[in-house]
Structures are given as structure tokens and as C-alpha cells.
Amino acid sequence: MKAFNRVLNILFLAIIAAGLFVSVKMELVGRSLWFDEAALAWSFTQRSLSNLTSEGLELVQAAPVGWLYLMKIFTLIFGNTDYTLRIPSIIFYAATLVLIWYILDRIFTSRYALAGAAFAASLPIILQYSNVFKPYISDCFFVLLAVIIYHRYMSGRLPAYALGISFSILLWFSNPICFVEGGLIGATGLYALYKKDLKKI
Numbered sequence: 006m007k008a009f010n011r012v013l014n015i016l017f018l019a020i021i022a023a024g025l026f027v028s029v030k031m032e033l034v035g036r037s038l039w040f041d042e043a044a045l046a047w048s049f050t051q052r053s054l055s056n057l058t059s060e061g062l063e064l065v066q067a068a069p070v071g072w073l074y075l076m077k078i079f080t081l082i083f084g085n086t087d088y089t090l091r092i093p094s095i096i097f098y099a100a101t102l103v104l105i106w107y108i109l110d111r112i113f114t115s116r117y118a119l120a121g122a123a124f125a126a127s128l129p130i131i132l133q134y135s136n137v138f139k140p141y142i143s144d145c146f147f148v149l150l151a152v153i154i155y156h157r158y159m160s161g162r163l164p165a166y167a168l169g170i171s172f173s174i175l176l177w178f179s180n181p182i183c184f185v186e187g188g189l190i191g192a193t194g195l196y197a198l199y200k201k202d203l204k205k206i
Contacts, residue, residue, distance in 0.1 A: 010116065017119035021102055024126030028095050028135040038087050042138040049076065050085055071177035072140045090138040097143040098135035102126050104149040112156050140179070147179040155189045 038046055044064035049057075054077050058070050076093060083089045102122045110118035125131055134141040154171045157163040163171075172186050197205035 013117065014119050017117070017123040020123035021119070021126045024102075024123075024132060025095075025099060027132055028098055031132075031136040032088065032091055032095060035088070038090070038138060042090070046090060046138055049073065050080075054078070054081065067180070068140050069178050069180055071174075072143055072179070075178075076138075087138075091136050094135055094137055094139070094142045097146045098131070101131075101142060101146045101149060104146060104153065108149060108152060108156075112153070144179045144181055147175055147182050148185045151175055151182055151185055151189070155186075159193070 037043075045062065045066045045068060047064060048062040048066055052059075054074070057073055057077055062068065076090070079093055080089055083092070102125060105125050106118050106122040109115040109121045115121070131142070131145070151172065154163065154168065154175075158165070158168040175182050175186070194206060
């Protein structure tokens with residue numbers, strides 16, 4: 006049985022490695038920005054770090070403030086090209102796979118935690134967003150990070166004030182995370198209400 010599990014985990018690691026390879030290979034092709042990427046890049050590249058968020062982005066674009074500053078600092082260090090604009094998404098893609106593994110392994114104690122990461126690594130939509138200048142794949146990372154932080158709070162390893170600070174900071178880096186944070190807190194509150202746990206409420 007141990008040998009079988011070892012073979013499976015090697016297979017899952019190979020799928021994850023293949024996903025990372027495909028993502029990097031898409032980057033090396035050197036394709037131009039899609040219209041949606043170019044529309045965001047237009048506002049992004051025309052602004053300095055000091056006035057990056059002084060007003061709304063042009064061409065009906067929106068992105069989290071924290072994400073914009075992360076990307077701006079990255080391009081100031083490594084240059085402002087189509088190539089460098091997409092590199093952070095590849096990094097967030099790899100980090101997202103690590104968080105998926107962590108949640109399955111440490112929170113759900115799944116025997117095949119790598120299977121979940123391998124599944125996500127091979128999804129066409131995730132591979133596509135792993136190589137675009139948009140905050141979609143970083144949203145995945147920050148949402149999963151919120152789940153991990155909340156689990157630490159629920160298991161008593163993180164005080165309430167640290168949860169509040171963490172959730173407040175994460176809101177600056179992802180737009181959909183507000184729904185996830187609200188969902189986590191709301192579900193816990195409803196369950197506490199059902200159990201009549203006044204302290205938890």
C-alpha cells in the first residue's frame with residue numbers, strides 16, 4: 006500500500022510539474038497582451054508609484070489596490086514589458102498549488118493531498134490565468150490564504166485581533182475575498198446560533 010501511494014504521489018507531482026512547465030512555456034512564447042490585459046496595462050504603465058491609485062483606472066478596468074502596488078514594485082525592479090507583467094501570475098499559480106496541498110494535507114488530513122494540487126494544476130482555466138496580467142490567479146492565492154488563517158483562528162492558534170488585522174489587510178489584495186471572509190464568519194456565526202453558543206456569537 007505504501008508503494009502504491011508513493012507511485013501515486015510521484016504521478017501527482019509529475020502532473021504539477023507539467024502544469025508549471027506549460028505555464029512557463031506559455032510565457033516564453035512571447036505573445037502580445039490580450040485586449041483585457043492591454044486595457045489594464047495602459048492605466049498601469051502610464052502611472053507612477055505615487056499616483057497609481059489616485060483615481061479610477063481607465064478603459065473600464067479595476068484591480069485591488071494592494072495587487073496594483075505589488076505589480077508596480079515588481080515592474081520597477083525588473084522592467085515594464087509584456088513578459089514581466091505576466092511573471093507574477095506564474096508565481097501566484099505555483100503558490101496557489103502549494104496552498105491547495107497545505108489545506109488538503111494539514112486541514113483535511115487527506116491521504117492524497119497532492120491529488121487536489123495536481124487537479125488544479127491541470128485545469129485549462131487556471132493554466133490560462135496563470136499567464137495573464139490580471140489579478141485572477143492571485144485572487145485564488147489570497148482566498149486560500151484567508152481559509153488557512155481562519156482555520157488557525159478556529160483551532161485557537163490565532164487570536165481574534167490577529168484574524169481581524171489579517172482579514173483587513175487581505176481585503177486590499179483581492180476583490181472577491183470579501184465574500185469568502187464574510188462567508189467564513191457568517192457560516193460560523195449561524196452554526197454558533199444554531200448551537201446557542203453565545204460566547205462564539
